[in-house]
Amino acid sequence: MSKDAALEAQKRSFLRMVSHELRTPLNSILGFSEILATELYGPLGAPQYQEYAEIVRDSGQKLLKLVNQVLEIARLEGDAMDFEAQPEALGPVIEDLLAGFAAEIAEGAVTVKAPAASLPSVLADERGLKTLLSGLIHNAIVFSPAGGEVKIAALQRGKTVEIAIENPGERFEPADVGRLLQPFEQGETALTRRSHGAGLGLSICALTAKAMGGRLALSARPRGGLAARVTLPAA
Structure with missing residues (x-):
């Protein structure tokens, strides 16, 4: 394997690792912000709290989408997708x-x-x-x-x-x-x-x-x- 190919492989491995590690805390952020935004266990008090919880949830969803896209690119570039024609x-x-x-x-x-x-x-x-x-x-x-x-x-x-x-x-x-x-x-x-x-x-x-x-x-x-x-x- 050439030096450039080895660097590309390392880059894809790093992207996959980071993407996987980010998804676990992101799922927690999304879950708890959804509970807060919907006031599942009772009113939060000031209306600003619900607004902030919704912002956290929406931001988390955008970040999770980005993480999933990065992981998809790493898989595709690394020929790790099983496509059956x-x-x-x-x-x-x-x-x-x-x-x-x-x-x-x-x-x-x-x-x-x-x-x-x-x-x-x-x-x-x-x-x-x-x-x-x-x-x-x-x-x-x-x-x-x-x-x-x-x-x-x-x-x-x-x-x-x-x-x-x-x-x-x-x-x-x-x-x-x-x-x-x-x-x-x-x-x-x-x-x-x-x-x-x-x-x-x-x-x-x-x-x-x-x-x-x-x-x-x-x-x-x-x-x-x-x-x-x-x-x-x-x-």
């Missing part, structure tokens, strides 16, 4: 995901155009495929302006299937688009500004696609927004 019909998967995002679609006043009946099948791991498409579709819905339209399509090209997910939104600089798929290198972009997060979701999507023998590419739309294109083996 099998034929998966895209139509039913996308229909189920959109049904789960019904509240977000309604809240954002966004429409989604997805001809599920005509979508082909891919060779992919069921869980990995849902993780990949869920992340991309959720991003497209959340970052579309009110009245915007998210477009989902897929086309088989020989031995591969290209899945396209496009959404309107803020304009991206070319340099920003390139950094969106790199873990911990997104910096200050339109996505991280609006989500108030670390912006690791797209990195996880890219690594998941790669682990299933595919790839994810992003491009900026001329009038604003993003176009995500996933290439996976055809079933």
